[in-house]
Amino acid sequence: MNTWVTTLLGALTGLVLLWLALVAALAVARPRGNALGEALRLLPDLLRLIPRLARDGSLPRGVRVRLWLLLGYLAMPFDLVPDFVPVLGYADDAIVVALVLRSVVRHSGEAALTRHWPGTAEGLRAVRRLARIPAEPDAGDPETGHRP
Template structure:
């Protein structure tokens, strides 16, 4: 039984480390990360609007609903005391999900629901790669 618990703990630790490495790889470079954090309020409204749009594919809406759940959950995957990634993990995960949404639903769906300014949308476009 102890071996099973140790194995589970090691598997969870390895999964967490793989996630942290993935976040480091997909994170926005340079000033884009700072801009992503500034856009977070508009992006949260965007994600909520996209998740409620019945015209989008179900898989996209499910991804967005899971993202909203993750953002609402008080415990982060990367604790805040870890430099840079601690505070930026939410922004990085949002950008990764939005990239996937744009690939599946198209940039016009994101533009249609964007609540912010045109400059903010231009930054979002650079971050999400569309």
């Protein structure tokens, strides 16, 4: 067999293995329970939040780059995981958004997320659950509004 054919087959095999590893990582990182349904309801607010965060000059450059890359990923006409793949096919965008938001909060603090959130307080709590960000310590009971 020619060297270039062997190289091409090796590269394709490597890409398939890399894609399978990515799908496995998305499966592990996916939100549990009804968080994916919440993510779909929050989509309009999330689509306004991400550009706001990306344009915030007070955030670290790496965070802003991640947010612009996320916007590019969301704008792509094809998905990383095809829709026929059970569970992950329709959820890959929500999972990627949750992972990026978690990274944004880890690197720039929760104040940036709160400052730029365009939706309701209930929606912000849902985003925090989706991205597995701990609840605010002084947020109180969401039902009654009473603080501990």
